[in-house]
Amino acid sequence: MRISNLFTKTSKNIPSDEVSKNAQLLMRAGFVHKVMAGVYAYAPLGLRVLEKIKQIVREEMDSVGGQELIMSSLQKKETWETTGRWDDKAVDIWFKSKLKDGTEVGFAWSHEEAIIEMLKQYLESYKDLPMNVYQFQNKFRNELRSKSGIIRGREFVMKDMYSCSLDEEQHDKFYDDTIKAYNRVFERLGIGSDTYMTFASGGAFTQFSHEFQTICEAGEDTIYIHRQKNIAINEEVMDDASLANLGIKREELEKVKSAEVGNIFNFGTKKSEDMNFAYTNKEGKKQFVFLGSYGIGITRLMGVIVEKFSDEKGLVWPANIAPFKVYLVRIGGEAAVVSADKLYDELTGAGIEVIYDDREAHPGQKFADSELMGIPYRVTVSDRMLETNEYELVERRDGQKMLLTHDQLLAKLN
Amino acid sequence: MRISNLFTKTSKNIPSDEVSKNAQLLMRAGFVHKVMAGVYAYAPLGLRVLEKIKQIVREEMDSVGGQELIMSSLQKKETWETTGRWDDKAVDIWFKSKLKDGTEVGFAWSHEEAIIEMLKQYLESYKDLPMNVYQFQNKFRNELRSKSGIIRGREFVMKDMYSCSLDEEQHDKFYDDTIKAYNRVFERLGIGSDTYMTFASGGAFTQFSHEFQTICEAGEDTIYIHRQKNIAINEEVMDDASLANLGIKREELEKVKSAEVGNIFNFGTKKSEDMNFAYTNKEGKKQFVFLGSYGIGITRLMGVIVEKFSDEKGLVWPANIAPFKVYLVRIGGEAAVVSADKLYDELTGAGIEVIYDDREAHPGQKFADSELMGIPYRVTVSDRMLETNEYELVERRDGQKMLLTHDQLLAKLN
Numbered sequence: 001m002r003i004s005n006l007f008t009k010t011s012k013n014i015p016s017d018e019v020s021k022n023a024q025l026l027m028r029a030g031f032v033h034k035v036m037a038g039v040y041a042y043a044p045l046g047l048r049v050l051e052k053i054k055q056i057v058r059e060e061m062d063s064v065g066g067q068e069l070i071m072s073s074l075q076k077k078e079t080w081e082t083t084g085r086w087d088d089k090a091v092d093i094w095f096k097s098k099l100k101d102g103t104e105v106g107f108a109w110s111h112e113e114a115i116i117e118m119l120k121q122y123l124e125s126y127k128d129l130p131m132n133v134y135q136f137q138n139k140f141r142n143e144l145r146s147k148s149g150i151i152r153g154r155e156f157v158m159k160d161m162y163s164c165s166l167d168e169e170q171h172d173k174f175y176d177d178t179i180k181a182y183n184r185v186f187e188r189l190g191i192g193s194d195t196y197m198t199f200a201s202g203g204a205f206t207q208f209s210h211e212f213q214t215i216c217e218a219g220e221d222t223i224y225i226h227r228q229k230n231i232a233i234n235e236e237v238m239d240d241a242s243l244a245n246l247g248i249k250r251e252e253l254e255k256v257k258s259a260e261v262g263n264i265f266n267f268g269t270k271k272s273e274d275m276n277f278a279y280t281n282k283e284g285k286k287q288f289v290f291l292g293s294y295g296i297g298i299t300r301l302m303g304v305i306v307e308k309f310s311d312e313k314g315l316v317w318p319a320n321i322a323p324f325k326v327y328l329v330r331i332g333g334e335a336a337v338v339s340a341d342k343l344y345d346e347l348t349g350a351g352i353e354v355i356y357d358d359r360e361a362h363p364g365q366k367f368a369d370s371e372l373m374g375i376p377y378r379v380t381v382s383d384r385m386l387e388t389n390e391y392e393l394v395e396r397r398d399g400q401k402m403l404l405t406h407d408q409l410l411a412k413l414n
Numbered sequence: 415m416r417i418s419n420l421f422t423k424t425s426k427n428i429p430s431d432e433v434s435k436n437a438q439l440l441m442r443a444g445f446v447h448k449v450m451a452g453v454y455a456y457a458p459l460g461l462r463v464l465e466k467i468k469q470i471v472r473e474e475m476d477s478v479g480g481q482e483l484i485m486s487s488l489q490k491k492e493t494w495e496t497t498g499r500w501d502d503k504a505v506d507i508w509f510k511s512k513l514k515d516g517t518e519v520g521f522a523w524s525h526e527e528a529i530i531e532m533l534k535q536y537l538e539s540y541k542d543l544p545m546n547v548y549q550f551q552n553k554f555r556n557e558l559r560s561k562s563g564i565i566r567g568r569e570f571v572m573k574d575m576y577s578c579s580l581d582e583e584q585h586d587k588f589y590d591d592t593i594k595a596y597n598r599v600f601e602r603l604g605i606g607s608d609t610y611m612t613f614a615s616g617g618a619f620t621q622f623s624h625e626f627q628t629i630c631e632a633g634e635d636t637i638y639i640h641r642q643k644n645i646a647i648n649e650e651v652m653d654d655a656s657l658a659n660l661g662i663k664r665e666e667l668e669k670v671k672s673a674e675v676g677n678i679f680n681f682g683t684k685k686s687e688d689m690n691f692a693y694t695n696k697e698g699k700k701q702f703v704f705l706g707s708y709g710i711g712i713t714r715l716m717g718v719i720v721e722k723f724s725d726e727k728g729l730v731w732p733a734n735i736a737p738f739k740v741y742l743v744r745i746g747g748e749a750a751v752v753s754a755d756k757l758y759d760e761l762t763g764a765g766i767e768v769i770y771d772d773r774e775a776h777p778g779q780k781f782a783d784s785e786l787m788g789i790p791y792r793v794t795v796s797d798r799m800l801e802t803n804e805y806e807l808v809e810r811r812d813g814q815k816m817l818l819t820h821d822q823l824l825a826k827l828n
């Protein structure tokens with residue numbers, strides 16, 4: 001894409017009410033637009049990142065047999081009354097409204113009850129199990145405060161998956177497979193080594209639930225990590241009993257700030273019983289479905305990645321999810337224009353995603369924008385370097401600079 | 415995909431309160447799930463169709479230089495007060511709710527004001543124009559009644575594009591390009607010859623707006639088509655003055671029921687003036703932006719396509735947007751299983767999308783399901799046909815049956 005065609009612009013100014021680093025940088029670089037506290041629109045650059053994160057998550061959910069669908073945001077009262085979660089006293093983050101005839105409706109802050117209600121229509125026999133479904137869908141949460149940018153929104157994108165199993169054994173196998181799939185997701189997003197499977201509060205029917213927490217100063221959680229064992233424990237369940245149960249010692253742990261980027265949850269048959277979600281087993285007997293739920297905050301992940309990798313110059317995207325791989329800068333007159341145009345066509349023709357700074361602007365501004373946007377590779381074509389048939393390549397992550405011939409450049413970028 | 419892995423099932427039963435043909439068929443075939451009147455979830459088969467429709471629209475919007483983004487559903491009051499459209503008396507389909515501190519918020523039924531508010535932040539000079547942006551986003555509309563299935567939802571997916579131009583001349587050029595892009599969309603979706611650019615009520619600043627209306631018995635509009643000139647006129651503006659203006663005679667027209675699948679709208683500078691959306695021209699003078707808006711109802715299009723092509727046996731998808739190209743049926747014992755498994759691997763390996771009915775079910779049920787789901791080609795592998803090394807291919811659209819050799823089959827499907 002040519003920057004002259006991009007409607008967003010980088011800016012030094014940020015809304016005075018925006019306190020979070022991720023939102024400040026994403027706004028300055030033209031990736032997101034703030035609508036109100038906790039509510040952001042995604043401009044083309046931001047949408048590209050979001051879609052790439054979703055695609056990585058999609059591939060890994062598909063790899064464990066997930067079937068993608070999409071539920072509605074509008075929710076009916078009766079669905080959530082079955083589990084007592086319509087009540088504002090039980091769930092205090094509902095956005096609710098009313099149909100013309102006065103019927104109350106809600107906007108989904110979660111889809112657990114809605115998905116189960118739908119699946120009930122199809123599930124009959126043990127032959128239908130195991131089964132698991134997932135979606136990427138907006139969630140609306142009426143948070144009292146929202147000051148963490150896209151890390152905690154009032155409207156945000158989540159991947160939520162739900163597994164239905166015959167029994168605990170079948171459930172456990174899928175649960176373990178999903179842990180592996182989650183690890184692959186975080187690995188591919190470049191935060192694998194800083195993301196810990198974390199023991200957290202389990203609720204009514206299991207001792208622990210599992211969160212995936214990424215070390216992050218801007219995160220809202222505190223966890224204790226065990227680097228050697230590659231696990232962590234959430235502060236909320238950090239006591240001697242839990243430590244003993246997990247077989248770890250307090251002095252082996254390191255306290256860090258973190259952001260919860262994923263969670264997996266074993267419901268057992270509790271929710272199925274509440275909602276009468278059952279199948280017929282081989283013996284013709286009714287059995288409640290064993291349920292699991294598996295979330296990944298897509299927009300939150302994007303925010304965490306910004307917080308972790310950005311530096312004083314701006315954003316730094318892992319290559320897998322950068323909106324473009326190459327930021328092409330041209331400096332100089334007619335010769336540079338011809339050469340840069342040609343290189344742009346050549347690279348895009350080879351399937352490389354390039355954002356081409358074709359503006360009549362000062363080189364310093366072009367360099368600064370390439371850094372602010374966090375594009376992995378900056379390639380410069382200039383009149384001066386054309387004399388020696390060379391291109392400058394700078395890596396955003398470490399600032400490493402190289403002078404390359406045409407063939408070396410293509411080999412490097414392919 | 416193997417049907418044994420698909421969680422949805424076909425059904426003869428439909429909810430008693432569902433009166434629309436499109437929703438009835440889509441539910442029976444396992445494409446959508448009804449959440450409440452006018453609110454539907456999309457199961458895997460339905461989501462695949464929806465995504466294919468979106469991709470066709472996306473390609474054509476990109477072809478006129480559209481930049482994809484995504485706005486938020488949550489809307490703030492102040493944005494819509496600038497044009498008087500926050501008021502329930504002006505817009506009677508808002509879903510509204512409140513933040514914890516009592517601040518009113520709305521759920522977007524349109525994004526016009528929101529998009530302009532965002533663009534204002536970036537647009538400065540005449541050099542920034544023309545520019546156009548689009549999105550695929552949910553709209554929430556608190557309709558009094560909702561009885562047309564996915565043709566008129568309380569929650570639905572729309573593609574909305576907005577163009578910003580220097581002046582009327584620049585606007586007109588883009589407007590004409592977009593009409594061509596819209597025609598290509600409807601052509602690719604298989605409804606080109608039944609879709610008419612239709613003159614409709616223009617509002618305050620132009621005599622006519624343009625709708626794209628598709629002939630459809632289940633549609634909510636009535637239009638008068640001029641087959642020779644390939645245009646139509648909406649009943650709402652059908653009078654002698656309009657006819658004279660368009661240079662057509664009443665007796666050349668044919669009255670039909672239709673569904674509005676798209677619309678394009680010339681705002682002139684009216685909305686820009688309301689919202690103070692201006693640029694600086696070459697002479698340094700402030701000028702209001704010339705605005706256009708261009709909608710396509712994505713879920714509605716899917717509903718119209720169902721209504722138009724389905725028959726007594728079920729859905730009939732145009733090949734471009736079918737969830738799968740081939741429905742593979744196997745009939746018989748071990749030999750058929752081995753042969754069908756092999757053919758499934760071969761076809762999917764060649765990039766052909768196949769849904770494989772690997773169930774132990776009666777052939778009649780498999781045939782009926784393939785018809786209900788509306789998959790373009792049904793291929794049958796049976797013990798009997800294996801004796802002569804033949805495959806049966808049936809086209810869903812016309813029921814045409816062929817016995818083909820392996821090579822003929824692959825040639826036909828590739």
